Amino acid sequence: MQVNMAQVKLGTVRTILRLMPLLLMGGLTLLTFWLVQKNTPLPINVIERPRLHEPDYTIKNGALSYLNEQGQTKYRILGKELIHYDDDASIDIVRPRMRSFQPDKAPVTVRAQRGHIDGDLTILDLFDNVEIYRPPQSANETQKASPYMLAKSSYFQVLINDDIITTDKPVELEQGLSVMQSNDGGVFDNVKQSMQLLGTVKGRIEPAQQGTR
Incomplete structure (x- = not known):
C-alpha cells in the first residue's frame, strides 16, 4: 500500500x-x-461623444433678468422664444426686447428681430432692424431736459457688464428734430444714456427741444 x-x-x-x-x-x-x-483606447461608441450645437430646450415668451449690486433689476431681456444650446450654454432669441434701468431715469428699450447671448450671459448680439430708444428726459437736479433719442442699425452688441451698446455698422440717430448718420458705427453709454457716433457724421442738427414720441 x-x-x-x-x-x-x-x-x-x-x-x-x-x-x-x-x-x-x-x-x-x-x-x-x-x-x-x-x-x-475605448471604442468611439463608449467614449462620450462631443456635444453638438443643437437646442436642448426652448422657452416661449421667456425672460432673463440681470440684477445690480443692490438686488434691483438692471437689465431685462424678453423674447418670443429663447432657444438654449447645451454645448456652450448660449441662447438664441426670437424677437428680443431689452429694457435697461438706471436710477432716476426712464428705462431705455432695445428691439431687434434676432438675438444671441453667449454662455457667460455677458454679451448680447442683436441683428436686423435694431433700435435703441430713450424717451424724453425731464430736467432735474442732475441733468437738463433732453428730447427722445432713437438709434437704428442692422447690428448692435450689448456689453452687459460694461453698460455699453456698440456697433461698427452704419447708424442713423434721431434726437428730437435732429437726424444724423454715420457709416462707421457708434457707442451708446447706458449710464449716461447718450449716443456717440464714430467717424464721419452727416445730417442736420435742429435747436434743442424736448420732443415727444
Missing part, C-alpha cells in the same frame, strides 16, 4: 512538471491580454 501511494505521488509530481510550461504560458497569455485591454 505504501508503494502504491509513493507511485501516485511520483506520478502527480511528474504530471505537474509536464503541465508547468502550459500553466506558465496560460498565465502569461492572460497577463498580456489584460495589459492590452488596459492600454487600448
Whole structure:
C-alpha cells in the first residue's frame, strides 16, 4: 500500500512538471491580454461623444433678468422664444426686447428681430432692424431736459457688464428734430444714456427741444 501511494505521488509530481510550461504560458497569455485591454483606447461608441450645437430646450415668451449690486433689476431681456444650446450654454432669441434701468431715469428699450447671448450671459448680439430708444428726459437736479433719442442699425452688441451698446455698422440717430448718420458705427453709454457716433457724421442738427414720441 505504501508503494502504491509513493507511485501516485511520483506520478502527480511528474504530471505537474509536464503541465508547468502550459500553466506558465496560460498565465502569461492572460497577463498580456489584460495589459492590452488596459492600454487600448475605448471604442468611439463608449467614449462620450462631443456635444453638438443643437437646442436642448426652448422657452416661449421667456425672460432673463440681470440684477445690480443692490438686488434691483438692471437689465431685462424678453423674447418670443429663447432657444438654449447645451454645448456652450448660449441662447438664441426670437424677437428680443431689452429694457435697461438706471436710477432716476426712464428705462431705455432695445428691439431687434434676432438675438444671441453667449454662455457667460455677458454679451448680447442683436441683428436686423435694431433700435435703441430713450424717451424724453425731464430736467432735474442732475441733468437738463433732453428730447427722445432713437438709434437704428442692422447690428448692435450689448456689453452687459460694461453698460455699453456698440456697433461698427452704419447708424442713423434721431434726437428730437435732429437726424444724423454715420457709416462707421457708434457707442451708446447706458449710464449716461447718450449716443456717440464714430467717424464721419452727416445730417442736420435742429435747436434743442424736448420732443415727444
